[in-house]
Amino acid sequence: MTSIRKLPLPFLRVFEAAGRTSSFALAAEELDLSPSAVSHSIRKLEETLNLRLFQRSTREVKLTRDGAVLLEHVQRGLDEMRRGLALLANEGPSPLRLHTAPSFATQWLLPRLSGFVRENPNIDLRFSASTDYARFENDDFDLDIVYGEPKPSPHEKIPLALEKLTPLCTPELAGQIRSPEDLYAHTLIQCDVQMFQWKGWFEANDLTPPSHYGLHFDRSSMAIAAAVDGLGVVLESTLLADRELKNGTLATPLLGRTREVPYIGHYLVYPKRYHHHLAFDIFKSWLLKELEIEPDGADRSQDDASS
Structure with missing residues (x-):
């Protein structure tokens, strides 16, 4: 049996990064090393342990069974060291x-x-919002909620609620809109970063899209606020406008009379780790429950919609 004293901590840190990302290149980028240095560290660790930790091919690296077992315990050990250092620094729970x-x-x-x-009340939450993806490699974030399907990565992803795009406006304007054709007479608010826009909605309803839109925004929140202020009709997600629909500041004049555009708009993304932050599972469970999503990622609202 190999003594722990023969295992340099830097080799274990390199192994953890490579095992978590399933990539020597990503591990090298995260640790500011060259890919060859990562490969060398892994090879030396395997020689020291007399175990094969990765299956290597020209396209990917994959943990062996022994490697997966070791990764779980190394991650647990690194997490314990981080907690210990935090306690010594009187930082309290991270x-x-x-x-x-x-x-x-x-x-x-x-x-x-x-x-x-x-x-x-004892969970300390830190929020940051931007259109960029979170960089878990630098240990800056524990979870990320992204708009649109995430780009390929070694991270876990859970599709969130099935959203529906439908025209939204004030109740006063809604009284003037009885058919899709009535929209031509109103200012249409466009969210330019939205995956599905007015053009696609008109085409889905067998109508010619307008050639002009009165207002453009690069945030759904701004487009929804403009509709609440009576500036026009916005094509938006009923999920994002849920508060305004419930308090009556927005209405859905054509819901049920036209084809809405259903789509998965948001995803929960987080690093593939065996041990997460102590509050990770609590927040994740709360989020999925609020969105009426089963723990395995199945959206109950989709079943409701099809029943």
């Missing part, structure tokens, strides 16, 4: 760090957050 798409944060998450804080 915060749960969440990165999120801006409009999801302001339109859906923040209005519901009081319930989570009330149920979990």
Whole structure:
């Protein structure tokens, strides 16, 4: 049996990064090393342990069974060291760090957050919102809620609620809109970063898209706010506009009379680790419950919609 004293800690840190990302190149980028240095460290660790930790091919590296077992325990050990250093520094429990798409944060998450804080007063939450993806490699964030399907990565991803795009406007304007053709007489608010826009909605309803839109925004939250102020009709997600629909500041004049555009707009992304932040599972379970999503990622609202 190999003594722990013969295992240099830097080799284990390199192994953890390579095992978590399933990539020597990504591990090298994360640790500011060359890919050859990562490969050398892994090879030396395998020689020291007399075990094969990775299956290598020209296209990928994959943990062996022994490698997966070792990774779980190495991650646990590194987490314990981080907690110990935090306690010595009198930092207390580390915060749960969440990165999120801006409009999801302001339109859906923040209005519901009081319930989570009330149920979990001892969890320290840190939020950051931007359209960029979170960089888990630098240990900056624990979770990320992104708009649009994430680009390929070694991270875990869970599709969130099935969203529906439908025309939204004030109740006063809604009284003037009885058919899709009535939209031609109104200012249409366009969100330019939205995956599906007015053009696609008109085509889905066998209508010619207008050639002009009165207002353009690069955030759904701004487009929804403009509709609340009576500036026109916005094509938006009923999920993001849930608060406005419930309080009556927005209405759905054509819901049920036209084809809505259903799509998965947001995804929960987080690093593939065996041991996460202590509050990770609590927040993840709360989020999925609020979105009526089963723990395995199945969206109950999709079943409701098809029944």
